[in-house]
Amino acid sequence: MSEVANPSSGDEGVDLTRRHVLKAGGGLSVAFFLIAAGPARAIMNARLQPGDAAAAAADGSPAFAPNAFIRIDTDGTVRLVMANVEMGQGIYTGASMLLAEELGVGLDQIKVEHAPASDELYGNPIFYIQATGGSTSTRGTWKILREAGAVARTMLVAAAAAHWKVDPSTCTAARARVTHSSSGRSLGFGELASAAAKLPQPREVKLKDRKDFALIGKPMRRIDTAGKVNGTTQFGLDVRLPGMKVGTVMACPTFGGRLASVDDRRARVMPGVIDVIRLDNAVAVIGEHFWAAKKGLEALRIEWDRGVNAHLTTDGLRNALAKSSREGTAIVGRQVGSSEPATGKKVESVYELPLLAHAPMEPLNATVSVTPDSCEIWVGTQVAARAQAIAAKVTGLPLKTVKVHNQYIGGGFGRRLEVDSIEQAATIAKHVSYPVKIVWTREEDIRHDYVRPMYYDRIAATLDVDGYPAFWLHRITSASISARWLPPYLRKNGLDPDTVENAEKPPYALPNLRVEWVRHDMPTGLEVGWWRGVGATHNLFVVESFMDELAHAAVRSPLEYRRHLLRDNPRTLAVLNLAAEKIGMGQPLPARRGRGIAVGEAFGCPVCVIVEIDVSAQGAIALRRAVTAVDCGIAVNPNSVEAQMQGGLIFGLSAALHNGITLKDGAIEQSNFHDYRTLRLNEAPAIEVYIVEAADTPGGLGEVGTAVAAPALGNAIFAATGIRVRNLPFDRTSLALSGA
Amino acid sequence: MVTLQINGKAHTADVAPDMPLLWVLRDVIGLTGTKFGCGIAQCGACTVHLDDQAVRSCVLPVGSIGSKAITTIEAIGETAVGKKVQQAWLETEVVQCGYCQSGQIMAATALLTSTPEPSDADIDAAMAGNICRCGTYVRIRAAIKQAATNKLQIMQTLPLAPRDARHE
Numbered sequence A: 001m002s003e004v005a006n007p008s009s010g011d012e013g014v015d016l017t018r019r020h021v022l023k024a025g026g027g028l029s030v031a032f033f034l035i036a037a038g039p040a041r042a043i044m045n046a047r048l049q050p051g052d053a054a055a056a057a058a059d060g061s062p063a064f065a066p067n068a069f070i071r072i073d074t075d076g077t078v079r080l081v082m083a084n085v086e087m088g089q090g091i092y093t094g095a096s097m098l099l100a101e102e103l104g105v106g107l108d109q110i111k112v113e114h115a116p117a118s119d120e121l122y123g124n125p126i127f128y129i130q131a132t133g134g135s136t137s138t139r140g141t142w143k144i145l146r147e148a149g150a151v152a153r154t155m156l157v158a159a160a161a162a163h164w165k166v167d168p169s170t171c172t173a174a175r176a177r178v179t180h181s182s183s184g185r186s187l188g189f190g191e192l193a194s195a196a197a198k199l200p201q202p203r204e205v206k207l208k209d210r211k212d213f214a215l216i217g218k219p220m221r222r223i224d225t226a227g228k229v230n231g232t233t234q235f236g237l238d239v240r241l242p243g244m245k246v247g248t249v250m251a252c253p254t255f256g257g258r259l260a261s262v263d264d265r266r267a268r269v270m271p272g273v274i275d276v277i278r279l280d281n282a283v284a285v286i287g288e289h290f291w292a293a294k295k296g297l298e299a300l301r302i303e304w305d306r307g308v309n310a311h312l313t314t315d316g317l318r319n320a321l322a323k324s325s326r327e328g329t330a331i332v333g334r335q336v337g338s339s340e341p342a343t344g345k346k347v348e349s350v351y352e353l354p355l356l357a358h359a360p361m362e363p364l365n366a367t368v369s370v371t372p373d374s375c376e377i378w379v380g381t382q383v384a385a386r387a388q389a390i391a392a393k394v395t396g397l398p399l400k401t402v403k404v405h406n407q408y409i410g411g412g413f414g415r416r417l418e419v420d421s422i423e424q425a426a427t428i429a430k431h432v433s434y435p436v437k438i439v440w441t442r443e444e445d446i447r448h449d450y451v452r453p454m455y456y457d458r459i460a461a462t463l464d465v466d467g468y469p470a471f472w473l474h475r476i477t478s479a480s481i482s483a484r485w486l487p488p489y490l491r492k493n494g495l496d497p498d499t500v501e502n503a504e505k506p507p508y509a510l511p512n513l514r515v516e517w518v519r520h521d522m523p524t525g526l527e528v529g530w531w532r533g534v535g536a537t538h539n540l541f542v543v544e545s546f547m548d549e550l551a552h553a554a555v556r557s558p559l560e561y562r563r564h565l566l567r568d569n570p571r572t573l574a575v576l577n578l579a580a581e582k583i584g585m586g587q588p589l590p591a592r593r594g595r596g597i598a599v600g601e602a603f604g605c606p607v608c609v610i611v612e613i614d615v616s617a618q619g620a621i622a623l624r625r626a627v628t629a630v631d632c633g634i635a636v637n638p639n640s641v642e643a644q645m646q647g648g649l650i651f652g653l654s655a656a657l658h659n660g661i662t663l664k665d666g667a668i669e670q671s672n673f674h675d676y677r678t679l680r681l682n683e684a685p686a687i688e689v690y691i692v693e694a695a696d697t698p699g700g701l702g703e704v705g706t707a708v709a710a711p712a713l714g715n716a717i718f719a720a721t722g723i724r725v726r727n728l729p730f731d732r733t734s735l736a737l738s739g740a
Numbered sequence B: 001m002v003t004l005q006i007n008g009k010a011h012t013a014d015v016a017p018d019m020p021l022l023w024v025l026r027d028v029i030g031l032t033g034t035k036f037g038c039g040i041a042q043c044g045a046c047t048v049h050l051d052d053q054a055v056r057s058c059v060l061p062v063g064s065i066g067s068k069a070i071t072t073i074e075a076i077g078e079t080a081v082g083k084k085v086q087q088a089w090l091e092t093e094v095v096q097c098g099y100c101q102s103g104q105i106m107a108a109t110a111l112l113t114s115t116p117e118p119s120d121a122d123i124d125a126a127m128a129g130n131i132c133r134c135g136t137y138v139r140i141r142a143a144i145k146q147a148a149t150n151k152l153q154i155m156q157t158l159p160l161a162p163r164d165a166r167h168e
Helices: A018-023 A028-037 A052-058 A091-103 A137-164 A189-197 A290-298 A314-327 A384-395 A420-430 A442-447 A534-553 A558-565 A570-583 A638-658 A704-721 B021-029 B080-091 B101-114 B120-127 B137-149
Strands: A070-072 A078-082 A110-114 A171-174 A177-180 A186-188 A245-251 A258-263 A273-278 A282-287 A301-305 A330-336 A345-353 A365-371 A374-379 A402-406 A436-439 A455-463 A469-478 A513-519 A593-602 A605-615 A621-631 A686-692 B002-006 B009-013 B047-050 B053-056 B069-071
Touching (some): A137 A171, A177 A189, A245 A420, A258 A273, A314 A455, A345 A534, A365 A420, A384 A402, A384 A420, A469 A534, A534 A558, A534 A593, A570 A621, A605 A704, B002 B021, B009 B021, B080 B101, B101 B137
Parallel strands (some): A078 A110, A245 A436, A374 A402, A469 A513
Antiparallel strands (some): A070 A078, A177 A186, A245 A282, A345 A455, A365 A374, A365 A436
16 A cells, blocks of 8 residues: 555655646556545645634634644744654654754744544545555655645744845744844744734745755654653543543454343442443443453353354465465456566465454553534544544534544554444444443454455466576465555556555566466455555565575575666665675574575665574574664654664564464454564564665655565575475474474 | 552552452553553553562552552652663653553663663563563663663664754
């Protein structure tokens, strides 16, 4: 879903402003054009929009609100409204830097606010809905937010110049003041706010040259850390309202099942239990506090109608996927050059990737207050306008009476791009006369995730006389997330671009290539959703693992093999060379130690990671070190780039080593962090991050590290042991030395 | 009725003795800095101190606490070690989503209280019970070392400006 901004896609997608969309031609952009042309064409804008007046009125009627992002009060307070939500990726700092750079304020002078729900005012320029995901926040807002800052600054400067009766070009804005250079007179933004608000909005604004940036490109401290080290930051789970009760839920463990009956007699007499609410597929118990609700839930006697998926297993799903791969109708994503040559060494492999849960640290929750004529929701969501819409639907209230108070998010990773838990909470709230906070247990969070799809990939190559791929065939079989989540994203031929992202256009010189997809829907009730790294995480595992297989078949080093195939791709070759140099590739290593390379161009960033591991005689893997080089074009905040690369890698390594959701009787078998493991501090490698800035626009950083983690680890396993593991998570039992 | 000594103050709560401390803190008393992550002592988000020992409040029945002193993230900055740890967390820019960091800071403070100069192995042992899904481990380790040594642990991109610097 990020391909539009990937330079390798050939589409001019990074600054996909309205103008670009209208200009956009064929291929992928058509999908976005269709979204844009629909009735709900929604995209944020640097200038005043029809909905801005109401939004500003609801936001304390600031003296100066020149667009959806900036509010300046007469007392000089500068408030910045954050179009994308903060879930750890550092966007509140990055977005503030973009706005402040042009506005002329310091990061120490601003306050930030969560945006209200509005596709119209905060529509993501890549999705055309209000969404934070796909590593699109910085890429999508890079130009708009700087422009928004410049619009405000231009008006403030004009107000000051008019007051002093001087030429605006003789005035400058910095530190929230406008100064007349020659006379030294100055006025604060607060003093200018009311006058600036009366001026016309400038049509053209000039943005700073890169060399003049004061904030962008400097490693800035995050603006949201103070409250996160002393416990005062409010996450969704921390919301407390007068009269609020707390509920917890259990949905039918089998996907698609329904509630048959529930005996709640024991629960209803338990201390602190207030209500038992029956839903179609779930039961909620509401109590004075979470513990009462949880004890009440445990005391219920529930009968489920498990429905059509009652016998569903992981093996059944895998077999069905494999069958579709063999027999299903493939949609061609991209075909280049000619068909397979008759001669040459052939290499063919099958890779399988499991269902994955997100398991963000903050379990899903939503606090909802429903009255006869309004609904308020306090929730950390990646899609505030969708949260508003689903609550309006559930309660039957007009959209404008539904208010979403977004919150700091304790980890999203794609899970909070869904609104199922918000729909459920609003449904429950409709039945009661008090505000209710619905908190999912960790068990419910894992068992009722919108899981990352499973994939069955067949990939084959025919090598030329020098051992390089003369022909490349990659057939992907999976469900489609976009078909449900963003149907206009599908191409005319029905292909979901997410499924072939980073497979259609590998960075390598591949003269003859065919990439195709077989759609295989999951059984009804088993929903698939976005997971950190989206299409890139899936396809880079397959492509980069297979690239290592080809190097081995050609009896060349994985490094030299890639270098040759990247000879016409200087940005990606550069990150490969940099990472190889920094880790000291080529040094002799002790037995059972290996280094694995993965290269990719994901979310607009050429990236390389090299992972170094030891494999014990028993097959245990110790992650020693990871060196990564990423060309993110412009590193808006290098501090965040480094943090996202570190964290993204660990997220991907966690999944590669430990995570696979399995099903039995149509229900997820895993339930908590003991059987859905995540890397712990003592298991995490040392990580070095090298930043390259070889383009004029920023790439997306939130998922790049995750996307290259698994293939680098798999290739390191092969380097250490000679064993190629093609299924995730990596099975270490096969790595033990015989007799160990 | 249970009476608890929390952050230097006595709190009386009308709850069952088997109720975990976590939910008394969060839902009864209103101290929401201590987080719920798993409910089975697997993730460490709920870590608080009981007489300077790090404990998982999600599985600690309030009836078992007696008169022991409970310290939560809201008050850990009032201790010398806790303040130093919070400061190091800020200096090394540890935080991402921040949800687990209350527990991480409580675990690190307990470590440095008992072991002022921890080795890497000490850090591994003390912090292995605290999961961070954002993957901030590299910086957590650096922050603990900084808190222990008072020596700046340089991140590759560590902002050079002091924390309270003005930005142009």
